[in-house]
Amino acid sequence: MRYAIPLVVLGVLLAFFTVGLKRDPRLLPSPLIGKPAPAFSLPVAAFPNTDAAPLKLGNAEFAGKPYLVNFFASWCAGCQVEHPYLMTLAKQGAVTLVGIDYKDADADLRQWLAARGNPYAPILVDLDGRAGIDFGVYGVPETFLIGADGRVLHKHVGALTPEAFERDFKPLLGAGS
Amino acid sequence: MAVLLLALAMAAPAFAQVTVEKPAIPLTAEQEAHLAELLPDLRCLVCQNESLAESRAPLALDLKYEVRGLVASGKSSPEIKQYLVDRYGDFVLFRPPFDPRTWLLWLGPFALVLLALLVLMRQIRSSRRDAAAAAPKPVDDAALKKLLDE
Structure with missing residues (x-):
């Protein structure tokens, strides 16, 4: 009985630490989940398989089908890591992959694509980072799943991995329609 | 060690982030004071323990510019904070709101x-x-x- 209270206090502290210390403080929950995706209308950088690319694309052009919005840049190390997996995803064709090139030089982007291939259906350019702010991007790469109804279903911060895609994105692909 | 450093140097991306020259936003003395009062309450998302007032991170500079624009358009402090919370969540505020x-x-x-x-x-x-x-x-x-x- 004498040790009951200290033991309970210790137990509570341990519980807090085991949960709290395992969390990555850099991963922030997005307030956008479940809300309509931020409106964007951005110039197209590279649009494969079309000769006459529209000058700008926005939410309306992608509505009706779920799609991924992947913020990336040629200067970003995490983007190098996830790029091979994005190529695999593109080959599987399960979901449209919209790339938003974040604060990047056009020449660098072209060099990047030439060296690594282009997994994106269209690549849009966010030169000044305004679209990034609207999406709450705080560190590329960040990947958003937008449902067929235009709502944000999930956000992944950091390089996208097969595990994360299978676990967090795939079950949601049918949602929001 | 030398090999490691060389590998690191080769692995580092040669590209750099682009900074776009943005038009300066002139503020009245009153608006400058409003901005100076507001920025220390806002957190830099990249360097989490710095405020937007202190930080030189590219994203912090972008957000500072954004906030400056909102101040110039006559938005109040709660409106500007809401604008940032809508995008980045409560974490952007150094003083979390009082809710359940x-x-x-x-x-x-x-x-x-x-x-x-x-x-x-x-x-x-x-x-x-x-x-x-x-x-x-x-x-x-x-x-x-x-x-x-x-």
């Missing part, structure tokens, strides 16, 4: 102090009871006087 999710955060310390006071009061009461139970020894006046005189 943060009750534990705001009220927890007070609850702990209250709990400690209750425990302390119980302890004091029970030790008083013990003291009352143990009857004090009768004082030997002669012995005490002798002790004091020495």
